[in-house]
Structure formats: C-alpha cells, structure tokens
Amino acid sequence: MITVAGGIIQKDDKILIAQRHRDDTHGLKWEFPGGTL
Structure with a gap:
C-alpha cells in the first residue's frame, strides 16, 4: 500500500x-499544480 496526500x-x-x-x-x-510523489 502507498499512502499519499493532496491539497488544494x-x-x-x-x-x-x-x-x-x-x-x-x-x-x-x-490540473492542480504539484510535485512528483
């Protein structure tokens, strides 16, 4: 399992x-700007 988080x-x-x-x-x-997970 991989745990990830996001925000706006x-x-x-x-x-x-x-x-x-x-x-x-x-x-x-x-898209929502962001980095690489």
Whole structure:
C-alpha cells in the first residue's frame, strides 16, 4: 500500500489550477499544480 496526500489552495472563492502546455502530455488539460510523489 502507498499512502499519499493532496491539497488544494483556495482563497477568496478562487482555486489555484494550471493549464498544461499544448506540447506536453495531455496538452491544454487543466490540473492542480504539484510535485512528483
């Protein structure tokens, strides 16, 4: 079993998300920014 954690940054009814670069895998998709587990 692998235990992981996640979180979302929210301020003033806004949520931090990022759009992937068009040339990346899954280009132009939206994601929550973060690091590698």
